[in-house]
Amino acid sequence: MYKILSEETDKSGMKVLNIDKSDLVELMEEYKGKGYYLSSITGVDMKDHLDVIYHIHNFDKNDYICVKISTSDEKVPSLTKLWKAADWDEREQYDLMGIIFEGHENLKRILLPEEWAGHPLRKDYDLKKVQYVSMDRSGNEHVSFDETEGW
Amino acid sequence: MSHWIELNVGPVHPSTHGIYRFRVKLNEETVEDVDITIGYLHRNAEKICELSYFVNNIIYFDRMDYIDAMNMELAYLRAVETLMDMEVPERAQWIRMIMAELSRIAARMVGIGAVGLDLGMLTPFFHTFHEREKIQKIFTEASGGRQEVNYMSIGGVYQDFNEKIINEIREFISQFKGKLEEMVKMLLDSEIFWQRNEGIGILEPEVALDYGVTGPMLRASGIGYDIRKDSPYLFYDKVDFEVPVAKTKDNLGRFLVKVEELRQSIRIIEQCLAKLPDGPYFNPKAKKSAMLLLKGQGDVFTRVESESGEFGVFIRGDGGVKPYRVHARSPSFKNLAVVPEMTRGVLIADLIATIASVDAVAGEVDR
Amino acid sequence: MSLLVRIHQWLSFLGNFTSLGLAYILQTIFILIFVGISFVALIYIFRKYMARIQRRVGPNRVGKFGLLQLIADLFKLLGKESIMPERRDDMAYKLAPIIVIIATMLAFMLLPFGNLAYFGSLAVTHSKVTLILMFGILSILPIGEILGGISTKSNYALLGTMRAVAKDISFEIPMMISVLAIVIVSSRSYVTGGAITGGLSLSGIVANEIIPYGIIEPLGLLIFFISMVARASYSPFDLGESDSELISGYTTEYSGMRFGLFYVGLFGMVYLSSFLISILYLGGSNGPFDHYVGFIYLFIKTDILVLISFLIWVTLPRIRIDKFVNLGWKYLLPLSMINLVYAGLFVLYIR
Structure with a gap:
């Protein structure tokens, strides 16, 4: 049985549930049974830990619920078994924020090239370091820190 | 079958209007599998937003769904204003509504024209762009920008409507009604157009919901969910309009839903023009000299109905003058992800027709 | 009476065999030019006609009413590098x-x-x-x-x-x-x-x-x-x-x-x-x-x-x-x- 740590209402009038990450799949399973669908996944880098925020939506009741978890080891259970929408969303958060979704079968980068170093949305990402992308003959992208190898 | 060809539809291809890449596994002409690669237009607007002031970020949202810029701004500003508890004067809200609907028409003009273009029919595209150009002239008059308008600002709009703009909008609306029917007739009168669209690219409602599909695609699958109607923002509860729903679930349904929404947009603009009140057009709290000092704290998630679906913006503020985290829930991103489900086992020509009817905007997919 | 016979008559001072050969070549060139000019006009008409259907102006920059556009396009195509797959x-x-x-x-x-009128039937063969x-x-x-x-x-x-x-x-x-x-x-x-x-x-x-x-x-x-x-x-x-x-x-x-x-x-x-x-x-x-x-x-x-x-x-x-x-x-x-x-x-x- 999952445990809701705290419940609040945010500024836009949305119900927010704070839970532990081990309860996530159980809670989401219950909400899926109630007719909720995944709308978006947002990762927030809080420097000492990562917040992962799920927005789920019931089209019949017109109800939006926000579920917040936090993780200190970058690992979060995947929701791909529940909703197909989680596939690309989790890949995006993995790509840009570096959250590892455990149980995701195809956890690859989606927006950036596969060889990209670092996760840009992290607060400690070094923006001064320029990475150059090039493409080989079979269409695979390669990343290099050397200016001459990029486009 | 072992005899398949891998065909690259994109990133440089006439029918992927933004830049995304479909690796299509073909068995002769039949599509066996589609693998989508995105990210060619990725600029990481979310990171850029974290680095600059709240008001400076409006333009980065313009560049997400670049064909429907007004709705993008509106989505961002709704989140920012909720975060800052900023009131928006009534006149500014009506003006925003008119602009959002005009922008929706402009974006649909691209979408509908491109449907014809991808079916090998060049002419409707020019006609729709002709109409889009007229809207862009109105935008230029109001904001100085054609495509990336940057018209709305925190607490109101950048510039008030004068008589000239209102007259231009009236003039546009009155001639557009006839033109719209003409353009739609041009497409729908063709028997081949029906053959190419009817029963192609079926999207079952359960699949659509599972993938998080919204907007006209969801409404064409039989679920009549429209944020403007179901959780109204601005003054959408004070105007009279219908949400069209198609039960056909195919490309034709999506086309017809888009067309009917255009008619409803015209109705909304007409009512807005009639109800446009006098008054201030921005909140004095957000006057230009104080703009950079606006602060926000807390989490907000707000949504608007953009041309391709539900555009949500999540903002976390840490009490500073810059947002701590901005996240955009982009509808095209979700709509594109469902394309492989819709096109398994169809012909390559149907794949193209389906991509056209999904009408994903690369700027918004990649952000 | 045909174009061939007319040209053959004009060139009869060259002797029968030479004039017949020349007549064949000349009438082919004549017909090629005849078809070619009407063909160029046709492409110009197509582009103007298509532009009218599509609410555009069509070619209007090169020459009067864009009449020379096709020639400009020809030179453009000739000047282009022909990129060939390896x-x-x-x-x-x-x-x-x-x-x-x-x-x-x-x-x-x-x-x-x-x-x-004067030349008779226009046909090469x-x-x-x-x-x-x-x-x-x-x-x-x-x-x-x-x-x-x-x-x-x-x-x-x-x-x-x-x-x-x-x-x-x-x-x-x-x-x-x-x-x-x-x-x-x-x-x-x-x-x-x-x-x-x-x-x-x-x-x-x-x-x-x-x-x-x-x-x-x-x-x-x-x-x-x-x-x-x-x-x-x-x-x-x-x-x-x-x-x-x-x-x-x-x-x-x-x-x-x-x-x-x-x-x-x-x-x-x-x-x-x-x-x-x-x-x-x-x-x-x-x-x-x-x-x-x-x-x-x-x-x-x-x-x-x-x-x-x-x-x-x-x-x-x-x-x-x-x-x-x-x-x-x-x-x-x-x-x-x-x-x-x-x-x-x-x-x-x-x-």
Whole structure:
């Protein structure tokens, strides 16, 4: 049985549930049974830990619920078994924020090239370091820190 | 079958209007599998937003769904204003509504024209762009920008409507009604157009919901969910309009839903023009000299109905003058992800027709 | 009296053999220029006409009313680098556009353009089997398409070629059968009912065609028109190119002037098919005073057909490949058979 740590209402009038990450799949399973669908996944880098925020939506009741978890080891259970929408969303958060979704079968980068170093949305990402992308003959992208190898 | 060809539809291809890449596994002409690669237009607007002031970020949202810029701004500003508890004067809200609907028409003009273009029919595209150009002239008059308008600002709009703009909008609306029917007739009168669209690219409602599909695609699958109607923002509860729903679930349904929404947009603009009140057009709290000092704290998630679906913006503020985290829930991103489900086992020509009817905007997919 | 004989007469001071040879060359050049100028005008008209349909202005920068735009485009194409795929089959790759353009030009040389007052009949050849020659040459065209498509070893081109071949096979047969019906009908004069010759040459058919054959067999006209749209491969039957699906089909890997030759070949086919339809079905150069101004009748008919083709081109979406092949085999082929039987019965009746 999952445990809701705290419940609040945010500024836009949305119900927010704070839970532990081990309860996530159980809670989401219950909400899926109630007719909720995944709308978006947002990762927030809080420097000492990562917040992962799920927005789920019931089209019949017109109800939006926000579920917040936090993780200190970058690992979060995947929701791909529940909703197909989680596939690309989790890949995006993995790509840009570096959250590892455990149980995701195809956890690859989606927006950036596969060889990209670092996760840009992290607060400690070094923006001064320029990475150059090039493409080989079979269409695979390669990343290099050397200016001459990029486009 | 072992005899398949891998065909690259994109990133440089006439029918992927933004830049995304479909690796299509073909068995002769039949599509066996589609693998989508995105990210060619990725600029990481979310990171850029974290680095600059709240008001400076409006333009980065313009560049997400670049064909429907007004709705993008509106989505961002709704989140920012909720975060800052900023009131928006009534006149500014009506003006925003008119602009959002005009922008929706402009974006649909691209979408509908491109449907014809991808079916090998060049002419409707020019006609729709002709109409889009007229809207862009109105935008230029109001904001100085054609495509990336940057018209709305925190607490109101950048510039008030004068008589000239209102007259231009009236003039546009009155001639557009006839033109719209003409353009739609041009497409729908063709028997081949029906053959190419009817029963192609079926999207079952359960699949659509599972993938998080919204907007006209969801409404064409039989679920009549429209944020403007179901959780109204601005003054959408004070105007009279219908949400069209198609039960056909195919490309034709999506086309017809888009067309009917255009008619409803015209109705909304007409009512807005009639109800446009006098008054201030921005909140004095957000006057230009104080703009950079606006602060926000807390989490907000707000949504608007953009041309391709539900555009949500999540903002976390840490009490500073810059947002701590901005996240955009982009509808095209979700709509594109469902394309492989819709096109398994169809012909390559149907794949193209389906991509056209999904009408994903690369700027918004990649952000 | 024909153009050849006139030139032969002028050059008679050179001796019989030399003057005849020169006359052949000169009249070919004359007809080439004649067709070429009308062809350039046609492309200009197409671009203006298309622009009007699409609420644009069309070419208006080079020369007065953009009249010289085509020449500017020609120089642009000539000046462009021809980018060639590395893995191509070199000879086939380079041969393909040449085959297309030569076959198109040769086909024009077979057409009877009708009479021009003093010169007599304008035609390069007066062979008795121009009809057979014409369709022989037309069947060379697909070879160019196939060579061009397969030699580049590109998947787009491969698919485009497969479509082009499917298209050519499924529409060649109804087209030939409807032409056969014309040959049958023109074997007897419907004025006297007597047997006449010349049914296998285009000029012979025109001479027999006092009432246009399109009136006698409208079904044949329809089938031939549709087949010719498919042969010329413009929208809605531009499956070989299908630019929104296969980028440009078999011409994907061509650039510069080589692509330009394919493009000219496409327009040439539109023009040629309009000529063939007006010759075979609409009475060709027949009309009042056709001994003096016959070619004007032919050109008016052809240009109207070309404009109709352009209208179809710019306003119809592309048909899907399976529906397209169905149209050829399931509808046009049986209809053309019915048309053939009808032609036979018609000939029996007038006898």
